[in-house]
Amino acid sequence: xxxxxxxxxxxxxxxxxxxISSSFxxxxxxxxxxxxxxxxxxxxxxxxRKAIFRAALNRFVLxxxxxxxxxxxxxxxxxxxxxxxxxxxxxxxxxxxxxxxLASSSSLNNVGSSSSLSSGSISLNPNVAPGGNFDxxxxxxxxxxxxxxxxxxxxxxxxxxxxxFQDAYFYTAADGGMAFYCPVKGVVTTGxxxxxxxxxxxxxxxxxxxxxxxxxxxILSATLKVVHVPDHVTVGQIHIGKALPGQTGTSTLPICExxxxxxxxxxxxxxxxxxxxMGSFTSMSVIASVPNNQVFSYTMQLKxxxxxTITIFDGTxxxxxxxxxxxxxxxxxxxxxxxxxxxxxxxxxxxxxxxATVEFYALSVTHN
Numbered sequence: 001x002x003x004x005x006x007x008x009x010x011x012x013x014x015x016x017x018x019x020i021s022s023s024f025x026x027x028x029x030x031x032x033x034x035x036x037x038x039x040x041x042x043x044x045x046x047x048x049r050k051a052i053f054r055a056a057l058n059r060f061v062l063x064x065x066x067x068x069x070x071x072x073x074x075x076x077x078x079x080x081x082x083x084x085x086x087x088x089x090x091x092x093x094x095x096x097x098x099x100x101x102l103a104s105s106s107s108l109n110n111v112g113s114s115s116s117l118s119s120g121s122i123s124l125n126p127n128v129a130p131g132g133n134f135d136x137x138x139x140x141x142x143x144x145x146x147x148x149x150x151x152x153x154x155x156x157x158x159x160x161x162x163x164x165f166q167d168a169y170f171y172t173a174a175d176g177g178m179a180f181y182c183p184v185k186g187v188v189t190t191g192x193x194x195x196x197x198x199x200x201x202x203x204x205x206x207x208x209x210x211x212x213x214x215x216x217x218x219i220l221s222a223t224l225k226v227v228h229v230p231d232h233v234t235v236g237q238i239h240i241g242k243a244l245p246g247q248t249g250t251s252t253l254p255i256c257e258x259x260x261x262x263x264x265x266x267x268x269x270x271x272x273x274x275x276x277x278m279g280s281f282t283s284m285s286v287i288a289s290v291p292n293n294q295v296f297s298y299t300m301q302l303k304x305x306x307x308x309t310i311t312i313f314d315g316t317x318x319x320x321x322x323x324x325x326x327x328x329x330x331x332x333x334x335x336x337x338x339x340x341x342x343x344x345x346x347x348x349x350x351x352x353x354x355x356a357t358v359e360f361y362a363l364s365v366t367h368n
Contacts, residue, residue, distance in 0.1 A: 124176025124361070131164030134178055134363070138210075140203050143169045144187035144196035144342075151188050151196070156203055169198045177225075177359035180340030184230060184351045192252040196346055197234075199339030202365060211241035211333030214325070215304040216368050220336040223297045223362040226290075230351035232261040234341035235358055236300055238308075240274060241333035248331075251275065255329050256308060258298060259343070260358075264289045266296075268310050268321055274328040288312040288319040295361065302334070338363055 124133045136159035146152040158165045166172065173179040180198040187196035202210040212218060220236055236258040240251045251274045259267045266288045269281045287310060290296045297313040302325070312319040342356040 124172075125162075126172055126174055126176045128162035128172060129159075129164040129166040130170065130172055130178040131160045132162030133172065133176055134360075136160050136164065136200075138203050138205065138365070139200040140209075141165070141170055142190075142197060142199055142201065143167075144182045144189075144198055145169065146188050148188050149191040151190060156207065173359050175359075177361050178363075179227075180358045180360075181355060182233075182340045182342040182357075183355040184342070184344050184346060184348055185353065187346045189346065194345055195341060195343055197339065197341040199337055199341050200363075201239075201337050202335040209241065210335040211244075212335065212367060213244055213333060214302060214306065214330050217304070217366070218302045218334070218336075218368075219366045220300045220338065221297070221362070221364045221366070222299075222338055222360060223295060224358060224360045225293055225295045226260045227293055227357040227359060228354075229260060229262050229292075229342070229356040229358075230344045230348075230354040232259050232267075232343045233356045233358060234258065234343060235260050235338065236298060237337040237341070238300055238302055239335055239337055240329065241335050243332055249275070251332060254337075255302070255325055255334065256300070256310075256323075257341075258300065258310065259284075260290075262292075264291045266290060266298075266312055268323070270308065270323050270325070273326045274332060282323075285321060287321050288314045290314050297362075300336070306330070336365055 130136065137156050139159065140156055141154040141159060143152040143154070154165050154170075169181045171179050171181070182196055182198045189196050204210050218238075220238070222236060224235060226233065226235065234257045238255040240253050240255065243249050253271050253274060253276070255271060257269045259269055261267065265286045267284050267286050269284055272280045272282045288296070290312075294315065296315060299309075299311045301307075301309045301311075303309075306325045306327070306329075308323045308325050310321045310323075338360070340356050340358040344351050344354070344356070
């Protein structure tokens, strides 16, 4: 059950990408999965679990050490250690902002309390608009209200800052999280979808809509909880944009959607083709199961060779699913979306007085 175009995206306040002096090849050599490591680091910081954090850090350092040994053994005998050091320092890995600014809590049970979440000098203030806690300069909001076929849209310029936009459908929760609310009754949808949403769409720095080609590495990272959902809700997407230069055709399909069900199951829906019908998924596999109101993290990574990797950190371990996207998607630009894209049809009598609520604690996008 899916569909259509919409709008999504965001990242945290003070979101500056930190760079670690090491080679990306070292991670590959030591078999460390980058998104998995980032999720483990994010989650440890969020929940204040020092043991988890130390384990993640030790694993990372061990990976660098193994990589250095491999590099040294492959170098000629005339190459000096100093030369090797300069090679390591000259390259870097960009860590998504969420891994360095994630709000932390002394325990999982504190999430949802009235106190703000904090990590060092960074905190989520429950008394400001979402733009006061998160950098929303690269996101655009679409709401479940407006006129039929034309929901309300709020540009990035209206979202940024402590006094930025917020209302009943997009607001700061009691714990400082960025909350998205989408009721079943009385909502409107886009012309290409049967479902309403309170959702962010990725934008460019110049205010135009993001439309990146499938090249390099593109990662959407998030930490969130689903407070309540009538049936199931989309919390993250990679969506088709416009045809790239030299290509023709139009499509209103996503490449994939990450669904969260009312029973806690998290599933990946991967479209079979850019020209197929909506909801023609090649798979709907369960990746993990996380109860309502429990914080979890995810990454959606799409590489230039068409490899799609979804990683879920459920609080205990990483759950990873890897797929290949159909070649037909390469003719189009793409963009990320995140938020509350409720998959309950508007005015469904079964859920008429119900609504979906999702809260985000971190969201970042990395394009390499």
